[in-house]
Amino acid sequence: MAPKAGLSRERVLDAALDYVDAHGLPALSMRKLGAHLGVEAMSLYRHVPNKDALLDGLVDRVMEHAFAELSADLSGPWVPWMRSFAHSLRAALLAHPGVLPLAATRPVNSPDALRMSEQWLAAMRAAGLPLGRALDIINVIATFTIGHTLAEAGRTPGHEDSDPDLDQHADALDPAEFPNLLEVITTRAGLDFDHRFTEAVDILLAGYST
Amino acid sequence: MAPKAGLSRERVLDAALDYVDAHGLPALSMRKLGAHLGVEAMSLYRHVPNKDALLDGLVDRVMEHAFAELSADLSGPWVPWMRSFAHSLRAALLAHPGVLPLAATRPVNSPDALRMSEQWLAAMRAAGLPLGRALDIINVIATFTIGHTLAEAGRTPGHEDSDPDLDQHADALDPAEFPNLLEVITTRAGLDFDHRFTEAVDILLAGYST
């Protein structure tokens, strides 16, 4: 099932991410993860204190991906790099929808994340923003991105199969009572997540930069 | 432990909401919920098909609370009632932080929610908005509110104890490397969730109404 050859926190986390991507978060158990690595469940505990810590590790992992592609150059106007943060975060979360509920739920206190926040705050203050406002902007962008992406990734934790939830109810909706919802389904108006996200982020950034 | 006297889906759901509020979502098990109601675990299955359905019921319950206090009068400009929806939703979610991760994760397809959406869409179109744009606004407000509230309610699913996560790391932060984060902690600048939420919602609504 797997390369075997020496566990490590890294390998355990990678395998867990693999497994969650493939089978969904609810399917992840220490035993199955062990099997996936060709190893017994209890062996994992040599490299991870418990399952919760493992899940935290997954979130940190995904966040690293989000930060990885970010430009380190924070000079110049803050709006462009804040926007690119939003889009990178969304991309990273969508790449691993299984961890999304975790990312939404758990604090992100990885050194990377703290360092990133610190640098952003510094850069935004240098650009003339008060500290409190800078933090508000960072948090609003981050929380909106998470909220939006939760909706976008389909909600059922197992793994989403179809389009947004509405479709399932399409034929159960009484045309007389729900004309607009039905029109949404047939025309797909307002179901473009790309557009919705981009526009909302721009509105927020524009609102904060005035 | 409880009134006994005849179960029902209503009573089961109410008790579950109670239990989650009191002990946190992870502590909720069918056995413990049964005990809380003075009944055996398997008895609950007469009124709820399985645990997942019970959790869905909890989400619907909380959403009902959010809708309950909303004005039914959707005539006139849409910005005020959309804003009041945002604030009602936040209040309802904060009132039951234990269900928040569920609300963020599960589709909301209760009849109430569908009816509400339909009416909003109708009212916004009557006010001249295109259908797609109306749906975007509803979804952006809803997803931002959920994202923000997830962060606000403290993340650890068990039950948050202290202030936002940063505090725990206050003394572990090197003052030379993290001057801005430390200043946030000491001055509490940018940690006013009320203000942050209100401002962001207003920015979004203003942005969409131009």
Add this chain to the structure above:
DNA sequence: GTAGTCTTGCTTACGATGTAAGCATCGTCA
């Protein structure tokens, strides 16, 4: 009233989960 059906809650049982405790097998270094 009596017999039959429905409803509700209980009992028992099974497989899966997270993880504590201790054992076995190493490679490394004195």
Add this chain to the structure above:
DNA sequence: TGACGATGCTTACATCGTAAGCAAGACTAC
């Protein structure tokens, strides 16, 4: 060589969701 720390395995336990079937009352039809 012999001790030792690191790693993985074995066994065991409490807890979980829930399938299957039983028991006792409530209600209906005659």
